[in-house]
Amino acid sequence: MRKVFNFSPGPAMLPEAVLKTAQAEMLNWHGTEMSAMELPHRGMHFQEVMQQTESDLRTLLAIPPHYRVLFLPDGAAAQFTMVPLNLLGDKKCADYIQTGIWSKKALTEAERYGAINIAATLTKCDGLLALPPQSTWSLDEKAAYVHYASNETIDGVQFHWVPETGSVPLVGDFSSDILSRPLDVERYGLIYASAQKNMGQAGLTVLIIREDLIQDPLPGTPTLYTYKVHAKHHSMAHTPPTYSWYITGLVLAWLKAQGGVDAIFQINQRKACHLYDCIDRSNGFYVSPVHPDCRSMMNVVYDIHEKTLEPIFLEEAAKHGLVYLKGHRLRGGIRASIYNAMPEAGVLLLADFMHTFMKQYG
Ligand SMILES: Cc1ncc(COP(=O)(O)O)c(C=O)c1O
CATH class of the missing domain: 3.90.1150.10 (Aspartate Aminotransferase, domain 1)
Incomplete structure (x- = not known):
């Protein structure tokens, strides 16, 4: 039993069992006499890690087959740029729901690439911070997507309902609540979350994206900021953060074992x-x-x-x-x-x- 309880918002506490497995396997991963840290990303051993991690995530969240799972380097903040670059397309406009500091950062970044409509903002009810009811949102049916943060980590505000956006794809930043509660993936076009809060250690961001949204990005988009490239190369367009990926695999296995x-x-x-x-x-x-x-x-x-x-x-x-x-x-x-x-x-x-x-x- 650990003596210190770490209430950090991230990087955050990892399950003790995960740390112990990582410790036990540090010098010898699955009888290979190599550390998971040393496994080449295209080798058969790491392929095993990759496949198991994706399969466990698919099981835990019941991810339908027409969604791709991408394991990308960097934090979730990179998605503040990648989402507009990859999803704005010809529509060139998107709706953002501003309910705290992270969703504000996301929309400020998106404003560099298109016309961003702030469709709703955090409000007050009985003097307390409150989410704007969906009936008050000014959504644009021509928007390329609607972006919101499921849980505002700094402000402590969380959606306990899923926004209804009709045929406009819903994009959710789930960095601080993925895998903490049931999630109906089919309500979303894209879900993203960095790993270091609920899914592992820093350096990795997981995307769950509906296949039809993997399209040509805006002209000039850097290669490694292009979803199409990462999807085509099965998240191996470059050397991925293999150890973070491995730790996420251990966390998912732990979560399965918890029920x-x-x-x-x-x-x-x-x-x-x-x-x-x-x-x-x-x-x-x-x-x-x-x-x-x-x-x-x-x-x-x-x-x-x-x-x-x-x-x-x-x-x-x-x-x-x-x-x-x-x-x-x-x-x-x-x-x-x-x-x-x-x-x-x-x-x-x-x-x-x-x-x-x-x-x-x-
Ligand atoms: C809701 C939310 N979105 C995005 C981020 C940015 O994530 P990262 O630091 O992994 O880039 C954070 C970080 O705490 C967050 O809490």
Whole structure:
């Protein structure tokens, strides 16, 4: 059992079992006397890693055959550029839903390549951050796609429903909640997520893209920013981040062994409830700025009513092995990121600590 619970938003905690397997296999992957790190990407051994990883992801998310899975280098932020370059096509315009810092970054980047319509923005309900109801969105039926962030990692705001976009492809940034709950892939044209939160270590971004959307990119698009190229070369248009890919494979195998996405969803709901209950029952000592309808199950963001207590909270939490709870520099406050690999025991320990801290300072 690990002694420190890391609540970082990413790179984030990995399952202990995954780290132990990686450790055990470090010098000898599957009897080859080579580390997974040393396997050539086109060799038969790494092909095994690739195939198993894709097959496990397909099983976990029930990905239909007419979707391609691509394993790309770089973080999800590269998709802020690649999505417009590859999907705008002749339509040259797209709709973006701005619900926090990440979706804002995505649309700011897309504005370099086409006419971007901000179809809806984060709003307030009862003084709390709230998602704009779909009835208020100004979607353009001629848009090439609609982009949104399923979970805003910094703001702690999450969609608990899937936007309806008719025949316009829906593009979802799932960087901080992929594999944390059931996902109906067929509602999407493209899903992307970087690995370092819920799926492994940094360096890899996974794309699930409907085959018909793999089309010619805008003129001048760099070769390695072209989905068509990556699809044609089965994510091997260059040397991929093989060790990150291998770790993602271990994480997916671990998730299957936990009972898959439905099972982890039950645990994730319980984990989030422990913390939100603690906040809601604190008589205003802890304050959630997010409306209960769209509170994130992955990134629990809150403040202490008396701001000067926050550094003390962080310092004392760390003494209890509860680390990286500081909110994002653009927002401040406290943020507990509780991805799949965060054990329920870690969340219970944090809830206990919050309770004790409140009794002492409240
Ligand atoms: C929702 C979301 N999208 C995109 C990104 C950017 O990902 P990366 O740092 O892998 O480029 C992040 C990073 O935290 C994120 O949380």
